[in-house]
């Protein structure tokens with residue numbers, strides 16, 4: 001009889017485990033499991049605050065947000081949580097691209113603003129670990145809709161914030177009208193350009209961009225400025241701009257400017273891969289052979305990008321060659337501003353044709369390392385500092401009450417930032433992002 005009972009208990013235990021396993025594979029929680037409650041255990045955890053990584057961490061997510069996080073000795077796994085064993089892995093916050101574009105690009109075309117295409121891009125960013133994109137210009141009403149519906153624990157694609165149409169105006173009056181229209185549309189940022197196309201175009205005058213900044217601030221909206229030259233960056237900062245959307249590329253910034261950028265913590269977004277994209281297709285770029293790139297690449301597009309005519313055009317383009325020659329200055333400015341305590345906001349300007357969303361973010365990380373930033377500095381620029389740069393306090397770090405947006409890596413990115421490419425899974429609001437196939 002006793003023997004029989006033990007046998008039955010053992011049998012029950014096996015049956016229970018089987019149900020548990022089936023539930024894990026089928027997705028329906030068994031009795032005792034709390035819906036929306038997950039505990040990620042055993043990993044090394046980089047929380048994005050700049051603190052030392054936590055070994056053997058417990059990260060508890062309830063209904064999309066972080067309930068508790070810390071070492072296993074201090075944080076217990078709540079009853080009913082789905083356990084995800086991540087021993088040997090590293091967790092870091094999802095990357096935030098503070099200057100991307102989620103718009104009409106499909107291959108070389110730029111006019112497909114369908115919701116399907118926008119969601120495709122947000123899925124692509126997500127699979128590469130970019131869990132938030134600040135789309136700086138060219139955004140329409142469909143993007144507003146997507147932005148409005150993402151405050152949900154069911155989210156499993158990248159978060160989107162938008163600037164709407166870029167402000168293009170000849171007079172302060174015109175500029176104010178466009179800012180008001182964008183504000184009414186519900187944008188998160190106002191974007192303007194101060195650029196003479198290397199001497200080939202008319203640059204927005206200080207009078208006009210001052211009107212843009214003033215009007216945007218009336219609506220409490222931050223202004224991001226595209227610029228190329230140090231002189232313009234200095235003037236924009238003096239005019240109270242909130243975000244420098246590219247590297248200073250013409251000359252090295254002086255100490256006074258670096259001190260000012262540091263004191264005011266105005267985000268500086270390097271977009272080094274934007275520079276690379278301008279000249280990269282003058283020949284077949286090395287990354288075309290990278291399996292991590294080919295995972296998502298459209299082979300037909302790669303062929304089109306490097307057709308002989310196109311490559312020759314880039315080789316002969318004065319502007320493309322200017323940007324190529326000035327990339328080094330951009331990288332030296334990045335290092336000087338980073339060392340000087342400026343707020344470096346990770347950003348790539350991906351989205352337009354040939355600027356590959358998701359993959360280029362990983363190349364940008366490598367270029368920031370090449371510029372001389374440490375892995376921790378680079379990670380901070382893509383997590384806590386990026387969140388700060390776009391005015392979000394509910395993402396960017398893995399701390400209690402923030403959204404559960406994070407990446408699971410096979411290798412430690414603090415050892416080598418290229419380990420960002422060893423993504424095993426991406427989680428947004430605690431939901432696993434589906435792989436491509």
Ligand SMILES: [Zn+2]
Nearest residue numbers: 099101136349
């Ligand atoms: Zn841009």
